[in-house]
Amino acid sequence: MTSVIARDATEADAELLLAWRNDAATRQTSRSTGVIDLDSHLRWLRGVLAASGRILLVLEEAGKPVGTVRFDDEGDREWEVSITLAPESRGRGLARPVLEAGERALAARTDAVAVLAAVHEENAASAALFARAGYLEVAPPADGFRRLRKTLH
Numbered sequence: 001m002t003s004v005i006a007r008d009a010t011e012a013d014a015e016l017l018l019a020w021r022n023d024a025a026t027r028q029t030s031r032s033t034g035v036i037d038l039d040s041h042l043r044w045l046r047g048v049l050a051a052s053g054r055i056l057l058v059l060e061e062a063g064k065p066v067g068t069v070r071f072d073d074e075g076d077r078e079w080e081v082s083i084t085l086a087p088e089s090r091g092r093g094l095a096r097p098v099l100e101a102g103e104r105a106l107a108a109r110t111d112a113v114a115v116l117a118a119v120h121e122e123n124a125a126s127a128a129l130f131a132r133a134g135y136l137e138v139a140p141p142a143d144g145f146r147r148l149r150k151t152l153h
Contacts, residue, residue, distance in 0.1 A: 004097040006105040009056040009068065014038070014045050017058075017068060023087050030120075055079075057105055059098045066094050069102030077113040078149075079106060083126075095129045103133075107152055117148040 009017065018041045020026060036044075048054045053073035058065050066089040071079040083099055106112055117135055119126045121144050135148035 004059050004061050004066065004094065004101040006057045006059050006069070006101045009045075009049065009058045011042075011045060011049065013058055013065075014042055016065060017041070017045065020068065020084050020086055025087065025090075026084055055106060055109065057102055059101050061089075061094065061097075067098040069098060069105075071102070071106050071112075071115070073110075074116060077111055078116055079110065079112050079114075080116040080118065081106075083129075095125070096133060099129065099133055103152070112152055114152060115150045117150075118145040119148060120145055 015038070018036065018038060021030075021041070022035050045056075048056050048070070055071040057069045059067045059069060065086060067083065067085040069084075070082045072082070074080050081099070081102065083095070083102065085095055085098065103115060106115065115135075116138075117130050119130060121141050127146065130148050130150075133150065135150040137146055138149040139147040141147075
């Protein structure tokens with residue numbers, strides 16, 4: 001079993017997170033598909049780190065960053081999840097341990113009752129990940145994304 005540990009992201013992670021975010025495969029299945037410059041990314045990152053309704057984690061395996069998970073408070077004790085694996089970490093079976101470590105961190109820090117996910121209709125790997133993790137489709141696809149939900153506890 002792969003041991004993945006969640007830690008809070010910091011400004012020191014900016015360039016790493018930007019490289020993962022600007023990866024072509026990541027952008028292809030994101031809501032925003034354009035390349036982001038460092039200044040814009042730093043403004044975004046500082047805003048996320050300062051926001052009370054957002055949690056940004058870096059997930060590590062054996063001390064090496066392998067992915068990131070962000071949770072956004074959607075109200076009613078529901079949080080939307082966004083997950084990105086480092087390009088070099090893909091295909092190693094880390095997506096589920098990364099997601100689960102993120103969910104554990106969310107549960108430890110909040111009174112969340114559910115996690116939501118928006119999955120690009122063409123992202124079969126992500127859809128399979130969330131299905132294996134217990135997420136169920138809750139609405140018809142809209143704007144190219146499927147809406148999924150998992151009840152916690």
